Amino acid sequence: MxxxxxxxxxxxxxxxxxxxxxxxxxxxxxxxxxxxxxxxxxxxxxxxxxxxxxxxxxxxxxxKISKSYKLASRDFHPEDTVIDIRGVKIGGENLVIMGGPCAVESPEQIDEIARLVKASGAQVLRGGAFKPRTGPYSFQGVGVEGLTMMAEAGRRHGLLTITEVMTPEYVDICAEHADILQVGTRNMQNFDLLRKLGTCGRPVLLKRGFSATYDELLNAAEYILAGGNRDVMLCERGIRTFETYTRNTLDLSAIPVLQSLSHLPVISDPSHGTGRRELVEPMSKASVAAGANGLIIEMHTDPDNSMTGDGVQSLFPDQFDNLLRDLEKLAPLVGRKFSPGPEPVVTV
Amino acid sequence: MxxxxxxxxxxxxxxxxxxxxxxxxxxxxxxxxxxxxxxxxxxxxxxxxxxxxxxxxxxxxxxKISKSYKLASRDFHPEDTVIDIRGVKIGGENLVIMGGPCAVESPEQIDEIARLVKASGAQVLRGGAFKPRTGPYSFQGVGVEGLTMMAEAGRRHGLLTITEVMTPEYVDICAEHADILQVGTRNMQNFDLLRKLGTCGRPVLLKRGFSATYDELLNAAEYILAGGNRDVMLCERGIRTFETYTRNTLDLSAIPVLQSLSHLPVISDPSHGTGRRELVEPMSKASVAAGANGLIIEMHTDPDNSMTGDGVQSLFPDQFDNLLRDLEKLAPLVGRKFSPGPEPVVTV
Amino acid sequence: MxxxxxxxxxxxxxxxxxxxxxxxxxxxxxxxxxxxxxxxxxxxxxxxxxxxxxxxxxxxxxxKISKSYKLASRDFHPEDTVIDIRGVKIGGENLVIMGGPCAVESPEQIDEIARLVKASGAQVLRGGAFKPRTGPYSFQGVGVEGLTMMAEAGRRHGLLTITEVMTPEYVDICAEHADILQVGTRNMQNFDLLRKLGTCGRPVLLKRGFSATYDELLNAAEYILAGGNRDVMLCERGIRTFETYTRNTLDLSAIPVLQSLSHLPVISDPSHGTGRRELVEPMSKASVAAGANGLIIEMHTDPDNSMTGDGVQSLFPDQFDNLLRDLEKLAPLVGRKFSPGPEPVVTV
Amino acid sequence: MxxxxxxxxxxxxxxxxxxxxxxxxxxxxxxxxxxxxxxxxxxxxxxxxxxxxxxxxxxxxxxKISKSYKLASRDFHPEDTVIDIRGVKIGGENLVIMGGPCAVESPEQIDEIARLVKASGAQVLRGGAFKPRTGPYSFQGVGVEGLTMMAEAGRRHGLLTITEVMTPEYVDICAEHADILQVGTRNMQNFDLLRKLGTCGRPVLLKRGFSATYDELLNAAEYILAGGNRDVMLCERGIRTFETYTRNTLDLSAIPVLQSLSHLPVISDPSHGTGRRELVEPMSKASVAAGANGLIIEMHTDPDNSMTGDGVQSLFPDQFDNLLRDLEKLAPLVGRKFSPGPEPVVTV
CATH class of the missing domain: 3.30.70.1140 (Phospho-2-dehydro-3-deoxyheptonate aldolase; domain 1)
Incomplete structure (x- = not known):
């Protein structure tokens, strides 16, 4: 200093x-x-x-002349972190695609979406069981049952699962049912939650707060790493700016910047990052071209009737499928290849 | 629509x-x-x-042509809400001053500060028992003991108390010891917490998220009101902008705007709103001149040795005292008068 | 309304x-x-x-329910505008690359850079003759001589030229020497300048103000179009946000959004949009993947000794060349092909 | 460094x-x-x-550890600059009020407004002769005639005059007719204009760019000072943020911050800073309470029919008058007193 x-x-x-x-x-x-x-x-x-x-x-x-984070810094860990979850590799040259609905709604809904996500070549099924809503009377999610519905769908179709955890007391139950735990943008600095995730035994996808700097995101990651959990992914999902045409401004420079400052994988979320379905495809391609290690994308079989009202940013299954076809061609041009899917769970 | x-x-x-x-x-x-x-x-x-x-x-x-909030809207409640807590009146023409340290550190510290806060003419003692910190190893607050230290100091010196509550499970214990519960900027959209505060039986001071619009703040207030708790104060505490000289940009237009959209009292926080001690005095006066119903100000007897590192924005006791002398003269010019202090607690 | x-x-x-x-x-x-x-x-x-x-x-x-711009709107002009300048096509499926130094410094410098720009496959030579500087004593550009140096280099090496025009009185002289006139970010709402450009007889590249919304950019374009000049390109070059690690936040969603609202070509400027050389390559690829109709990139043979101090964001010639090789492969995957270079100027 | x-x-x-x-x-x-x-x-x-x-x-x-501006810095000029224009004092403990219409419309309009501005106790008449408009077909101002109309009205009623100058070529004619020249928010970094103002022989009011930092504003002031003109006022007029309810976010912390960094007077513009008439009164009082050296306020006798469409932020004459009555009481509480009005112009 x-x-x-x-x-x-x-x-x-x-x-x-x-x-x-x-x-x-x-x-x-x-x-x-x-x-x-x-x-x-x-x-x-x-x-x-x-x-x-x-x-x-x-x-x-x-x-300040030294960075306030150490474990997250590439200075102290020059090689890329590659997280391996049952054969799915996240980080380095691997590209991972996470797809699924904003919210789990029913066993049939999540099963059908899982089937389509797998068929398109993605490796991870996303879906929320608990929903943070911005109005007092809106849909709150289906709760713990949603976790088991999603876990079951993931197992049946050969996908990892990722779900958002919103409070420390739900970490254990989420960790029991999901392969990856996600921290939402409003919780990026929920330090009780971050601390708990440091010992949860599951990889964590940490979303950038919509008004957080790169430095603040990396300091939040440090919290989880310091607890002993080294499997952290960073996620760019759009920041708040004066431009209101898009819900947020997806800051794709975050991808190469975070990769230069840190060894952790960087995932892009073009669905929340734009809030508009028609922008998901171009921003997905742009994210991969900028070097993203993965994408998390909302897809729904019937977005107009999704229970969260987030259908407006969800792709239809055929759009999702076409996008992945295009990404397969794009990835090798920027040094990325699709990660293999997960190995089956062996139960003795 | x-x-x-x-x-x-x-x-x-x-x-x-x-x-x-x-x-x-x-x-x-x-x-x-x-x-x-x-x-x-x-x-x-x-x-x-x-x-x-x-x-x-x-x-x-x-x-959208109707507002999404109703209970918080002046359309449906044209008169100012005036919250009465043991004779202290918050709202309308009353001016309330809340002063105290960022964090409760010891019984002696909080007692001495309470004495000075009271002597200067303020009505409410502020102090944090639990601290959200942005780095994994920094001071986390003294916890539940801090609540009793502060309650005791408030009782002894004839002050109401306000403290921040950070998670739903701490609402009950905080409500037991403090007169007003505060929601911090990072929790403005922590809906579990807001819901719990809707039934906590205590007035709530709701801080604006540092990237929240007026509309989002009023919708967050609606959550608490919808739970049955009508004693909500709104608090402007600075927003994040491209200007980094000040920690935040204190948006004083929020005061008259929120007062026109809503009947709820509006409190200003010039300490967090600027992050710089030398700006607290001018921004306090500006807040009152803009029509604020109250101020929440950090004051510390030994800011250079405060345990939170927030001393940089805390006033010294004599600065706090001089400021209140000036505000006594300023208030009547803008239709405000200092609220009386609290009536003593009668125990049978 | x-x-x-x-x-x-x-x-x-x-x-x-x-x-x-x-x-x-x-x-x-x-x-x-x-x-x-x-x-x-x-x-x-x-x-x-x-x-x-x-x-x-x-x-x-x-x-407001109708847009305030008409000529710039796709509602009234559904087909893509394709500008044809001596055989170089800008807009539609064509990809155009503009490369060159921040400032023209000498005949030798601009000639050598033009040679390299052409050899890499770009179609347009960029370079500033007059420089807006943010401090009172910094380099102001070489002036009118720079225009002739650049025009000569463009002619010799078979490149179109683009240069920034900063005041209405320089429009005529710039139009005489350059093929495309550029409006800088600080001049996006210089209405005297826009009006003059409406009748200048040259295509115009209009940079988005660093705090301008999409709507404001399109209204600025309307000014030029209304003057009778239909050859306008829009340029995303980064906006000011709370994130200060990058000089600006390059808003790539602007590309598909502007293309949906307007028929005008959209060019991306990753050099000014990031302010950091190491980000130019990933953001160039991301721009093309997002659907950009072209790129404007700073390249310098000796960026460490550039006279403007903007060398920090300039590519070295080999980086520029490698990038274009990669873009040739990337373009067809997103429906773009490199535009042909300009036909030679025939003088009778 | x-x-x-x-x-x-x-x-x-x-x-x-x-x-x-x-x-x-x-x-x-x-x-x-x-x-x-x-x-x-x-x-x-x-x-x-x-x-x-x-x-x-x-x-x-x-x-960077030294500031890039010197002449504007308080480090090198510890005492407040007090500009004296025919007996009107701007800076130090003096409070100056500038009032008038957005645009000069006719001799009768400006004369009647001047009469009212003077009667209310203000010292300076504001009014635009040339208007920058954001749409291609809107009102452009009455031009040079407006300058003479305003000069005449100022002389008749005993007021200084201030008008905006938008291009270097209009500096001389504006300097001939007006006592103070104003640089608008979009021209804060129009360096040709700033340079010209450095030798114009008139005091300059420099408005902060709506996305400019304090540092950038002070560097722009340095340009004018470096040209030899030491009579520069800084003006806070609102910045662009994510909040769109107000046209801009008036950043009142700018007042004490700029006064600590610089010796130059700081003026506040609550009309453009909020864009809403009902906020002008509270924000004017807040500006003075924060220590402003002056205010520039739009006032119009018939704002609903003003030619610029900026009437929405103009006070009615009685509102302007009431505000000045209140400010007379407020000023002494924060160490300010109204500057005397100008001495009459003596023509031999």
């Missing part, structure tokens, strides 16, 4: 600052310039010390 | 749209213009119908 | 509103609902009438 | 960086930490060198 003092800071205040730093056992490097004096700190700086220094008289600015 | 079709929509599609609306028991008013045909719906429209229509062939746009 | 009145608007005010509308010679359609009355206007509404209505007593909202 | 290298930078690259710095005649201070090496530069750094360093191999980040 670096502390910058203005050209009007009296020497006495500079010495006060140095004293505070040395009291914490850190070394000081001093550079005096024409306009500013720069005080470099060598050693580990606590957030408390950083804030204390920022408030001291004479301090003009405090600049 | 209004459905707009483009000038190229065939008559057959228009008739399909009308059929769908009438099937739901709603009446239709049709206006044919040169470029567009407008189909007005008369009656209550479910979100599901709205989305269905949006997706139908030929539909160019669907415009 | 639609005027919405609240449920508390007295009948007398509704009649006032109707009278104002009818006075302008427009027809009225009235729909009375439970909460709101909706007054539809049939006929052309002037901005002045719209604003007048918005301010009238009893009016809650005024909703 | 500081250059930061990652922990994986080979020593050879560090030496390359140092060589480049020393070649420019600057001194180097080196601090080696556990994770990063920090290279401090002592002396003046050109933007070109900064960019060059940013691109060098091994460089992780380049941090």
């Amino acid at each position: 670096i502390v910058i003092t203005s050209n009007q800071t009296p020497e006495e205040q500079v010495q006060d600052i140095i004293r505070v730093i040395e009291k914490e056992g850190l070394q000081v490097h001093l550079s005096r310039g024409a306009d500013r004096t720069v005080i470099g700190l060598i050693g580990g700086v606590t957030p408390k010390l950083a804030e204390h220094l920022r408030q001291m008289k004479g301090v003009e600015n405090v600049v | 209004i459905v707009i079709t483009s000038n190229q929509t065939p008559e057959e599609q228009v008739q399909d749209i009308i059929r769908v609306i009438e099937k739901e028991g709603l009446q239709v008013h049709l206006s044919r213009g040169a470029d567009r045909t407008v189909i007005g719906l008369i009656g209550g429209v479910t979100p599901k119908l709205a989305e269905h229509l949006r997706q139908m062939k030929g539909v160019e746009n669907v415009v | 639609i005027v919405i009145t609240s449920n508390q608007t007295p009948e007398e005010q509704v009649q006032d509103i109707i009278r104002v509308i009818e006075k302008e010679g427009l027809q009225v359609h009235l729909s009375r609902g439970a909460d709101r009355t909706v007054i539809g206007l049939i006929g052309g509404v002037t901005p002045k009438l719209a604003e007048h209505l918005r301010q009238m007593k009893g009016v809650e909202n005024v909703v | 500081i250059v930061i290298t990652s922990n994986q930078t080979p020593e050879e690259q560090v030496q390359d960086i140092i060589r480049v710095i020393e070649k420019e005649g600057l001194q180097v201070h080196l601090s080696r930490g556990a994770d990063r090496t920090v290279i401090g530069l002592i002396g003046g750094v050109t933007p070109k060198l900064a960019e060059h360093l940013r691109q060098m191999k091994g460089v992780e980040n380049v941090v």
Whole structure:
């Protein structure tokens, strides 16, 4: 860390600052310039010390020069993380496709969608059992039963499953039934939830908060990693900007940026990232072209009658299928190949 | 609601749209213009119908013309809500000041701060027992003990207390010890929490999400109101913008706008809204001048050593005291007067 | 247009509103609902009438239902515009690549870069003669001489040329020397400039303002089209958001959205859209995958010593060449093919 | 400036960086930490060198530690600038009020408004002669005649005048007729215009671009100051955010922030900053409470029939008058007093 003092800071205040730093056992490097004096700190700086220094008289600015995350950083883990879940590989050169409805509605619905998702060549079935809704009277999801419906459909059709977990107390039951747990955009900084996921024994897909910076996303991932769970995927799903024509602005630069800062796989969500069905196809292709390690896409057999009202961004099955055909051709041009599907679950 | 079709929509599609609306028991008013045909719906429209229509062939746009919140709307409740908590009045012409540390640290700390907050003329003691932190290893708060320390300090010095509740399971214990429960910016759309607060028996201060629109804030308030709890305060605490010099951009237009759309009191938080101590005083005065019904301000006896690192935005006690002296003069010029403090708790 | 009145608007005010509308010679359609009355206007509404209505007593909202642009809209021009400049085709299924330095620096520099741009298969040479700089003492461009240097290099190597024009008085001289005139992001709403470009006789590439909505961009294009110039390209070049890691957030959804709203070609600028060299390649591919009709890319033989300090986002020649090789393979997968290069200029 | 290298930078690259710095005649201070090496530069750094360093191999980040503006900075000019225009004082403890229509429409209109503005106690008459409009067919202003109409009205009623200048070629004629020249939000970075204003001999009110940071605004002011014109006022007029209920988000923190970074007066524009008449009064009071040195407010005798369609944000004369009565009481509470009006122009 670096502390910058203005050209009007009296020497006495500079010495006060140095004293505070040395009291914490850190070394000081001093550079005096024409306009500013720069005080470099060598050693580990606590957030408390950083804030204390920022408030001291004479301090003009405090600049962080090391990243606040370590486990998520490529500096400390240069190779790509490749998560292996029953033979499905996520990360590196592999491309994984997760498809399915916004919400699980019935055993028949999820079974039929699973069949189509598998037939199109995807490896993971997505579906929500519990739904966060923005109005007090809207559909709340089918609950725990939805988890078993989806697990059953995944097993029958040879797909992994991913579902969103919204509170710490549901982590265990979700981890029992789903292969991957997803953290939604509004929960990216729900630290109780992140901590619990650090020990849940399942890979986690962490969605970027719709107003979170790359740095904040990586710090949120650090929470899960620090708990001992190294199987974390990052997910770009659109940010809030002044443009309201699309529900969010899908920030595809996030894909190469996060891949350069971190070794974790980066998944793109063009469904929530645009909120419009007609944009899912071009933004899916753009995501893969930008280097995404996977896609999570809403697909529904009857989107006009979906129970969540999110049908507006769901692909029809034939659109989903056509998209995957196109992605098969596109992937090799950008160094990606479809991951194999999961090995069957062997029960003795 | 209004459905707009483009000038190229065939008559057959228009008739399909009308059929769908009438099937739901709603009446239709049709206006044919040169470029567009407008189909007005008369009656209550479910979100599901709205989305269905949006997706139908030929539909160019669907415009909501009624607000999605009712209980929070001034349309249905023209008079200001004035919340009365043991004689402290929040709303209408009353001005309420909430002061205290970011986090309760010890019985001595909170007692001394309570004494100063009271002496300055504020009515409410603020303080966090549980802290959401953005890094995995930072201070997490002193927990339930903090609640009793703060309750005790409030009682001794004649102050109401307000504390943040972060998960549904802590609502009951917080409601037992604090007079007002606060929902933080990251929880504004934590619907499990909002639902639980709807029946908690305590007034609630609901902070605007740092990327939430006015409409989203009012819909979140609707959740609590719909649960039966009519004592809700809205709180502007800064939004995320491209300007990074301040931690957030305090949006003071929110004060008169929310007051015109809703009957609920509007509180301003200049401490989190700016993240800089030197801006708290001018932004507090500006908030009151804009018509705020109250302020929630961080104050600490030793901000440089506060345990949360939020000391950087905390006022010193003498700054807090000077500010309240100035606000006493300013308030009457904008139709506000300091609310009386709380009546003592009588225990038989 | 639609005027919405609240449920508390007295009948007398509704009649006032109707009278104002009818006075302008427009027809009225009235729909009375439970909460709101909706007054539809049939006929052309002037901005002045719209604003007048918005301010009238009893009016809650005024909703525009027709677009404010006509010539730029696909509603009135369903087929793609394909601009043909000496055999180079821009729009439709054609892909055009514009490459070159941020600024023209010398005859040798621009000649060498033109040679490389042509050898890589691009059709257009870009380069600035006049530079807008954000600090008072930085490089301002080489001026009119730069125009002739670039024109000469384009002619010699068989490339069209594009250059930015910053003020109305330079339109004529730029139009004399360059094949395409470019409007920069800060000038998107410089209406004097747009008007002048409407009659300049050259195709125009109009960059989206870094805080402009799609609607504002299309209205700016309307200005040029209304002047009689139908050869307009839209250009996405990144918007300002809360994320500061990248210089701007390249909004690739703009590509399919603008193509659906308008018939005009859409070009992507990954160099300015990201501000980082290492992101140009993935974002170029993503742009084409999203359906872009072309790319404008900075390339420099010696970016570390470029005179503008924009070298940080310029590709090296071999990176540019490799990218074009990859795009040749990618284009056919998304229905694009490289446009032919320009026919030679025949001088009699 | 500081250059930061990652922990994986080979020593050879560090030496390359140092060589480049020393070649420019600057001194180097080196601090080696556990994770990063920090290279401090002592002396003046050109933007070109900064960019060059940013691109060098091994460089992780380049941090600017001196401000890029000098003349606008309080570091180099600790006392408040107070601009004196014929006895009207702008800056310091003085409060100046500028009122008038969006556009000058006729001699009668501007004369009547001037009379009312003066009667209410304001010191400056505002009004546009040339209007930037966002649609190709809307009102463009009355032109040069408007300047003389306004000058005449100002002289007759004892008011200074301020008008917007939109292109460099109109600076001279505007300077001839108006006392203060205004730069609009879309021209904040029109460097040709800023340069011209640096030598125009008139005080300038520089509006913040609606997507400009504080730093960018101060750098734009530097342009004018560097030309020799020291009479510059900064103006906060709202920024673009995700909230669309208000036309812009008026960022009142800008007032104390700009006053701490710079010695220049800061004016607030609540009319454009909110775009809604009913918000002008509360936001005017909030601006003064936050410490503004002045206000610029739209007022119109017949806003419903104003020619620009901006009437929606104009106060009626009685609202303007009531507001000034309230501000007279408010000002002394925040250390402000109304500036005297202008001395009469003496013509020999």
